[in-house]
Amino acid sequence: MHRKYTRHADREESTAGGSPTLDKISEFTVRRLSTYYRILFQLEQKGETTVSSARLAELCGVTSAQVRKDLSYFGNFGTRGLGYQVDDLKHAIAGILGLHEQWTMALFGAGSLGHALFFHDGFRDDGFYFTHVFDVDPMKIGKKWRGIEIRPVSAARSVLSETPVQIGVVATPEDSAQEVADMLAELGVQGILNFAPRQIQVPNNVRLRNVNLAMALESLSFFLSS
Amino acid sequence: MHRKYTRHADREESTAGGSPTLDKISEFTVRRLSTYYRILFQLEQKGETTVSSARLAELCGVTSAQVRKDLSYFGNFGTRGLGYQVDDLKHAIAGILGLHEQWTMALFGAGSLGHALFFHDGFRDDGFYFTHVFDVDPMKIGKKWRGIEIRPVSAARSVLSETPVQIGVVATPEDSAQEVADMLAELGVQGILNFAPRQIQVPNNVRLRNVNLAMALESLSFFLSS
DNA sequence: TAGATTGTTAATCGATTAACAATC
DNA sequence: TAGATTGTTAATCGATTAACAATC
Numbered sequence: 359m360h361r362k363y364t365r366h367a368d369r370e371e372s373t374a375g376g377s378p379t380l381d382k383i384s385e386f387t388v389r390r391l392s393t394y395y396r397i398l399f400q401l402e403q404k405g406e407t408t409v410s411s412a413r414l415a416e417l418c419g420v421t422s423a424q425v426r427k428d429l430s431y432f433g434n435f436g437t438r439g440l441g442y443q444v445d446d447l448k449h450a451i452a453g454i455l456g457l458h459e460q461w462t463m464a465l466f467g468a469g470s471l472g473h474a475l476f477f478h479d480g481f482r483d484d485g486f487y488f489t490h491v492f493d494v495d496p497m498k499i500g501k502k503w504r505g506i507e508i509r510p511v512s513a514a515r516s517v518l519s520e521t522p523v524q525i526g527v528v529a530t531p532e533d534s535a536q537e538v539a540d541m542l543a544e545l546g547v548q549g550i551l552n553f554a555p556r557q558i559q560v561p562n563n564v565r566l567r568n569v570n571l572a573m574a575l576e577s578l579s580f581f582l583s584s
Numbered sequence: 585m586h587r588k589y590t591r592h593a594d595r596e597e598s599t600a601g602g603s604p605t606l607d608k609i610s611e612f613t614v615r616r617l618s619t620y621y622r623i624l625f626q627l628e629q630k631g632e633t634t635v636s637s638a639r640l641a642e643l644c645g646v647t648s649a650q651v652r653k654d655l656s657y658f659g660n661f662g663t664r665g666l667g668y669q670v671d672d673l674k675h676a677i678a679g680i681l682g683l684h685e686q687w688t689m690a691l692f693g694a695g696s697l698g699h700a701l702f703f704h705d706g707f708r709d710d711g712f713y714f715t716h717v718f719d720v721d722p723m724k725i726g727k728k729w730r731g732i733e734i735r736p737v738s739a740a741r742s743v744l745s746e747t748p749v750q751i752g753v754v755a756t757p758e759d760s761a762q763e764v765a766d767m768l769a770e771l772g773v774q775g776i777l778n779f780a781p782r783q784i785q786v787p788n789n790v791r792l793r794n795v796n797l798a799m800a801l802e803s804l805s806f807f808l809s810s
Numbered sequence: 811t812a813g814a815t816t817g818t819t820a821a822t823c824g825a826t827t828a829a830c831a832a833t834c
Numbered sequence: 835t836a837g838a839t840t841g842t843t844a845a846t847c848g849a850t851t852a853a854c855a856a857t858c
Contacts, residue, residue, distance in 0.1 A: 385803065386849070392802045396781060410815065417783065422815090423851050430817060438816040439858035455802045456809030474700040480781050480798040486805075525804065549804040555622060555706050557643065565807050567800045572706040574793045576618045576681045577611065578751065578775040579712075581791050583682030612825070636839065648839090649827050656841060664840040665834035816857080823850070833840080 387428045391451055393418045394425065398448035410441035461486045464518060464547075466538045467529035468493035468501075468508050471553060475529055476503055489523055490514075494534075511538070518545050525549045532556040539566075613654045617677055619644045620651065624674035636667035687712045690744060690773075692764045693755035694719035694727075694734050697779055701755055702729055715749055716740075720760075737764070744771050751775045758782040765792075 397417045401409055411422040411429075418425070429435055435450050436442045452458055463481075465472055465488050475481070476488050491503060492511045501508050509517060511534075526542035528535050528550060535554035542550055542564070549565040552558055560566045623643045627635055637648040644651070655661055661676050662668040678684055689707075691698055691714050701707070702714050717729060718737045727734050735743060737760075752768035754761050754776060761780035768776055768790075775791040778784055786792045 383806075384849075388803050388806050389799060391806070392796070392799045393783075395802075396796075397783065400782075412815080419783070421851060423853090424849095426815095426817060427850080434817070436816055437858060438856070439814050441815065454806065456805035457802065459805070459809055461801075461805055461808075470696070470700040470703050474696040475797070477696050478797055481801060484798055484802060484805075486798075486801050524808065525801075548808045551800055551804060556626075557619075557623065557645070565804055567804050569795075569797070569800050570618070570622075571701070571704055571795070572710055572712075573615060573618045574777055574795050575687075575707060575712050575751075576621075576683065576710060577614050578777060578791055578793050579682035579685070579687055579710075580609075580614050580617070580680065582687075582750065582774045583685055610825075638839080647827065649829090650825095652839095652841060653826080660841070662840055663834060664832065665838050667839065814858085816855105818855090819853085821850105821852075823848105825849085826845105826847070828845075829843085831840105831842090834838085 383431055387431065388455075390418070390420060390424070390428055391455055394428070395448060395451045395455065395457075398444055398451065401444050402448060406444055408441045409444050409447070411436070414442070457484050459485060461525055462489045462523040463487065463525040463527050463551075464490040464492065464514070464523045464542075465527045465529060466492050466511065466514070467531075468495070468498045468503075469529065472529040473503075475527060475553070486525070488527075489521070490517060515541060515545065523547060525551060528552045528554050528558070530554055609657055613657065614681075616644070616646060616650070616654050617681055620654075621674060621677045621681065621683075624670055624677065627670050628674060633670055634667050635670055635673070637662070640668070683710050685711060687751055688715045688749040689713065689751040689753050689777075690716040690718065690740070690749045690768075691753045691755065692718050692737065692740070693757075693780075694721070694724045694729075695755065698755040699729075701753060701779070712751070714753075715747070716743060741767060741771065749773060751777060754778045754780050754784070756780055 394414060397414060398409070411425040415422040415425045432454050433450070435447050463486055465476055468491050472491070472493070476491065488506065491506055491508045492514045493499060493508050494511050498508050499510050522545065524547060526538070526547045528538050530538055532554045535552060535556045536558050539550055539552070539558045539560055543560050547564065549567070550560060552566065552568045553571070555570055555572060557568070558566065620640060623640060624635070637651040641648040641651045658680050659676070661673050689712055691702055694717050698717070698719070702717065714732065717732055717734045718740045719725060719734050720737050724734050725736050748771065750773060752764070752773045752775070754764050756764055758780045761778060761782050762784050765776055765778070765784045765786055769786050773790065775793070776786060778792065778794045779797070781796055781798060783794070784792065
């Protein structure tokens with residue numbers, strides 16, 4: 359659909375009937391695309407209309423060759439001699455990252471982390487919407503967040519069968535993370551974003567991303583303690 | 585101190601008078617050490633006393649060679665034929681990551697993200713303690729979190745000169761992130777953990793880690809939209 | 811046209827892995 | 835001792851970068 363794999367797709371026959379070899383793109387490239395996107399956003403706000411790979415690279419802390427290489431996997435977005443149109447490139451990257459679509463998400467765990475995620479503006483700006491919130495705490499059940507009622511986890515299976523979501527966000531204590539993940543997988547979510555500090559197992563057809571808040575601090579203290 | 589660089593340190597003269605070539609260790613290795621640490625913690629809780637590199641690797645989703653190689657940068661922690669003592673290895677990795685030390689942190693931004701970070705147990709378990717909280721919102725200033733009073737950001741400079749911290753945690757709106765970072769750098773913090781979705785600049789003597797909550801979702805939607 | 815900058819190739823760099831001698 | 839598993843080397847793999855022809 360929105361992807362164009364100039365090099366790979368044109369060269370060799372696309373592997374096994376299916377989507378165009380997504381796996382050729384590394385996690386590194388995807389992460390950098392997120393960064394380019396954010397910086398382009400800021401450049402646009404500042405009123406800049408064009409940007410070179412060198413300038414974009416400088417702002418993102420990478421090399422200009424890296425920027426051009428990353429983009430080249432998806433198409434030709436620039437003009438030789440001139441650089442890139444900020445708005446066009448931003449729009450193109452949004453498309454590549456899937457941010458033109460609307461994503462629905464169910465939140466598990468309405469503790470302080472769940473609360474922070476639910477009200478995090480960055481998600482909605484990107485097209486990610488929480489449509490359900492579940493918790494086990496009777497004190498929380500029944501409350502409403504932006505009009506969405508917090509419901510018991512025990513109701514999740516039937517609720518989500520009725521009105522499915524694409525992504526499950528796990529912000530429960532670590533003990534219940536795997537249980538929740540199992541249910542989400544069974545219900546057919548496409549992806550799980552896990553904030554519980556525990557390795558969770560999911561079947562192959564579910565995409566998993568783990569975010570561990572302590573890890574960044576541990577990396578920091580490693581480099582600080584010397 | 586707690587580091588032993590068998591290969592590097594023994595081979596070549598340690599570069600320029602200083603700590604033993606920390607820069608030889610990649611960010612990848614450090615991140616995996618965090619994962620090993622967490623898994624070892626869980627193994628210990630389950631009562632397991634020894635573990636092989638193969639088993640540890642399986643639980644962490646890496647290869648056994650990777651595990652042994654990562655550890656080999658810091659010393660010999662295992663016994664040929666037998667594997668590793670769970671408690672010893674866990675303790676050794678904690679030392680490597682600097683988790684035996686106590687780290688003091690100042691939190692900037694007492695919004696819902698700041699709140700979640702402040703009350704995140706994982707940090708204290710690792711030896712990271714918030715000792716100060718700052719915000720600009722008059723509604724929040726004066727409140728206490730676990731006995732710590734939320735103070736105006738304008739007071740941060742004098743407060744932190746008086747009682748310094750090692751790490752600054754930025755959970756402000758993105759507009760003020762750079763200002764806060766500048767002040768923290770000036771006050772001589774060693775590291776900054778930034779949760780604001782904005783690239784911030786810091787001088788070379790300050791270690792910076794950015795955590796962008798949206799990035800994990802964007803990576804997810806990239807792989808889902810096909 | 812001359813200067814600038816892309817898209818892409820080939821070279822380099824660094825991280826991962828396979829393999830195995832050392833040794834419990 | 836025989837079997838298991840480490841620590842380490844050398845081979846492989848993949849990601850980054852330098853360089854440049856294409857071209858605005």
